[in-house]
Amino acid sequence: xxxxxxxxxxxxxxxxxxxxxxxxxxxxxxxxxxxxxxxxxxxxxxxxxxxxxxxxxxxxxxxxxxxxxxxxxxxxxxxxxxxxxxxxxxxxxxxxxxxxxxxxxxxxxxxxxxxxxxxxxxxxxxxxxxxxxxxxxxxxxxxxxxxxxxxxxxxxxxxxxxxxxxxxxxxxxxxxxxxxxxxxxxxxxxxxxxxxxxxxxxxxxxxxxxxxxxxxxxxxxxxxxxxxxxxxxxxxxxxxxxxxxxxxxxxxxxxxxxxxxxxxxxxxxxxxxxxxxxxxxxxxxxxxxxxxxxxxxxxxxxxxxxxxxxxxxxxxxxxxxxxxxxxxxxxxxxxxxxxxxxxxxxxxxxxxxxxxxxxxxxxxxxxxxxxxxxxxxxxxxxxxxxxxxxxxx
Ligand SMILES: C[S@@+](CC[C@H](N)C(=O)[O-])C[C@H]1O[C@@H](n2cnc3c(N)ncnc32)[C@H](O)[C@@H]1O
Numbered sequence: 001x002x003x004x005x006x007x008x009x010x011x012x013x014x015x016x017x018x019x020x021x022x023x024x025x026x027x028x029x030x031x032x033x034x035x036x037x038x039x040x041x042x043x044x045x046x047x048x049x050x051x052x053x054x055x056x057x058x059x060x061x062x063x064x065x066x067x068x069x070x071x072x073x074x075x076x077x078x079x080x081x082x083x084x085x086x087x088x089x090x091x092x093x094x095x096x097x098x099x100x101x102x103x104x105x106x107x108x109x110x111x112x113x114x115x116x117x118x119x120x121x122x123x124x125x126x127x128x129x130x131x132x133x134x135x136x137x138x139x140x141x142x143x144x145x146x147x148x149x150x151x152x153x154x155x156x157x158x159x160x161x162x163x164x165x166x167x168x169x170x171x172x173x174x175x176x177x178x179x180x181x182x183x184x185x186x187x188x189x190x191x192x193x194x195x196x197x198x199x200x201x202x203x204x205x206x207x208x209x210x211x212x213x214x215x216x217x218x219x220x221x222x223x224x225x226x227x228x229x230x231x232x233x234x235x236x237x238x239x240x241x242x243x244x245x246x247x248x249x250x251x252x253x254x255x256x257x258x259x260x261x262x263x264x265x266x267x268x269x270x271x272x273x274x275x276x277x278x279x280x281x282x283x284x285x286x287x288x289x290x291x292x293x294x295x296x297x298x299x300x301x302x303x304x305x306x307x308x309x310x311x312x313x314x315x316x317x318x319x320x321x322x323x324x325x326x327x328x329x330x331x332x333x334x335x336x337x338x339x340x341x342x343x344x345x346x347x348x349x350x351x352x353x354x355x356x357x358x359x360x361x362x363x364x365x366x367x368x369x370x371x372x373x374x375x376x377x378x379x380x381x382x383x384x385x386x387x388x389x390x391x392x393x
Contacts, residue, residue: 001050008091021064053075132291133376134167139164142221143182144177160191162191197219197330200223203277205223206268210232221251228255230257231255233258291382316348319331320348338369341385346370358388360372
C-alpha cells in the first residue's frame, strides 16, 4: 500500500469505529482485525501502519468526530506529513476542499472533561489518560517465579511482587512461556487490585464480576489452588473464555457460575453469608482504560453513567449478602470518576452501618474517599479505584 492508501484505509476504518461507538457496536481493535481479514493483500507493515494511524487519530479527537476523514484531518493538524498525503493519488484521500477543517481536538466530550475535573483529574492527570500503555505481565506463581523465569526479553520488575513491565507492542503471545501459562498479560494496576483482596489458600472467595477471569486467575495463584474460588458473571461469552485460560494457567480450583441478570442470588444462594471475600470488579465507564481503548470516551453518555452507578450499588448490596461475619468486600472499578468510585463505597457504608471501611494497604496510589486511586500519571498503571469494606465478627 502507498502511504496515501494507508491514510485512506485508516479513514475508512475510522468511519466504522465512529459508527460502532455511537451504536454501541464492536471495539476498534475488533473492527481493525475484521477490516484486514477482508483485505488479505495488506502486508503486516501496512496493517501496523494503518492501525497506528487509526489510534493516533482517535486519541487526537475529543468529541466524537463527524467522520473518519475529519478525524484524520485533525491528526494532520499535528502532523503536516499526513495532510500532504491528501493528494488525490489512486487509493489515497481526495485533496482538501477549500475551508475543510478537521474534527475538534481534545481530551473527551466536554461533559466528560468536566466530570473528570470534578473528580480531580485535570491537566497532566487528564492528558496521561491517553498515553500509550506499556505491556505488563504477571508471573503465574502456580507454574513459575519472577526471579527464576527465563523470558526472551528483559522485563522491568514492578512493585506488585509478580509483575514485569515490557514496552507496548511486545509480542508476548508468541512466547512459549505465554503459551504454557507461565505468564499472564495483566496491567500492574489490576494486579494491585487483586492484592487488595488478600485471597489466602483455603478461603472461599467469590469473583462476582469475573468476566474472562483476569483477576480470578491472579487470585487462584494467590490461593495456591486451594480453597473455593467462584468466578461468576452474567455474560456467558466472557465467562466461556475463562476455562481455556484457567487450564493453561493450571488454575484447576476455579468454578464458573453464570448468573441471571437481576436474579443473581438464585445461583449464589449456597454462598449466602459464607464467603471470606467477595471481589466486586464492577461494570463501569472504563475511564481508567482509555490508554488501551481511547474510543471508549465516545461511547459513554450521562444516562449510561447513571445506569453504571445503579448497577454498582446493586452489586455491592449483593456482595454484602454473600460475606460471612469477619469477611470482606473489595470494590474495584477501572474508572476515575468519583460517581463510580469513592461515592459508591460511601453510599454503601452509609446504607450498611454494620460494615466499616477497611482501606487497602497498597504500595502505589493515593487515598480517595475511603479507598485508593491509581492513575496513569501518578502510578503508571491503568486508572483504578479500589476500596475494601469489612464486616466485623
Ligand atoms: C470490569 S468487567 C470485569 C473484568 C474482569 N473481572 C477481569 O479482571 O478481567 C465487569 C464485568 O461485570 C459483568 N456484569 C455486569 N452485570 C453483572 C451482574 N449483574 N452480575 C455479575 N456480573 C455482571 C460484565 O459482564 C463484565 O464482565
